Amino acid sequence: MRHTISVLLQNKPGVLSRITGLFSGRGFNIESLSVAQTLEPGLSCLTLMTSGDSQIVEQITKQLHKLIDVIKVTDITETDYVEREMALIRVKAESTTRAEVLRITDIFRGRVVDVGAKSYAIEVTGSCGKVQACVDLLRPIGIQEIVRTGTIAMTRSTK
Template sequence: MKHTLSVLVEDEAGVLSRISGLFARRGFNIESLAVGPAEQVGISRITMVVPGDDRAIEQVTKQLYKLINVLKVQDITEVPCVERELMLMKVNATSSNRSEILELVNIFRARVVDVAEDSLTIEVVGDPGKMVAIVQVLNRFGIREIARTGKIALIRESGVNTEYLKLLEARV
């Protein structure tokens, strides 16, 4: 199972290297990693997606707390969250298929950020599932390049689980 960890750390040189080293020493892979300033000056939030069972994640969490500069570790996998990723995608686009690609881009609420004679560069923001879906849809045109950020996530203060709401909508 994939777990999403939210880690608050002091914003100092070497923190990320110590955390990635901890994962490497224990043979854990980090599938997604995003780091940026948090709400407080001098604090950064690291959001990472890590495969593993509950026991392994619990052990990694304990090890993270032993590192200097780690302030808080949360496994937010089962908690209602707002999750987003950013992806830039360069797609082959000829004059004959450009309008079809633009329609698909609009359906996904994505944006064209660069136009060339034979390609379009598209910006997509959304949950990880949206990223997979648009890649599948545009793959038939030929994808030249993809650059993706790691997943970022914040706990929903409302406590509303949108995945649960989607299931209810599907039944109605």
């Protein structure tokens, strides 16, 4: 099963390689990873998606927590949370397909961020599934290039 894990860590040199090294050294999967600073100077938040049975994910969270630079590890999969990822997609846009590209972009509330003679670059944001759905619909038209961020996630506030 897929798990989204949020890690609060000290922004020390090499901290990212401690995390990726832990995953490669112990044979855990990383499906996506994204990291940036938080409000507190010196602290970063890292969101990573991984998969494995409950025993493996338990090991992953414990091992992450064992790293000296890590402050807090939360497996937010079981909680109510929002997740977002963003993709930049350059798709073929010739006279016959332009309207279709725009229509799909619109459906996914994406935006055209760059226009070329024969292509559009689309920005689309949403959950991992939504971005994938958009990619799947654009693929038959002809995707020339695609760049995706890792997923970021945040638990919802309690009502």
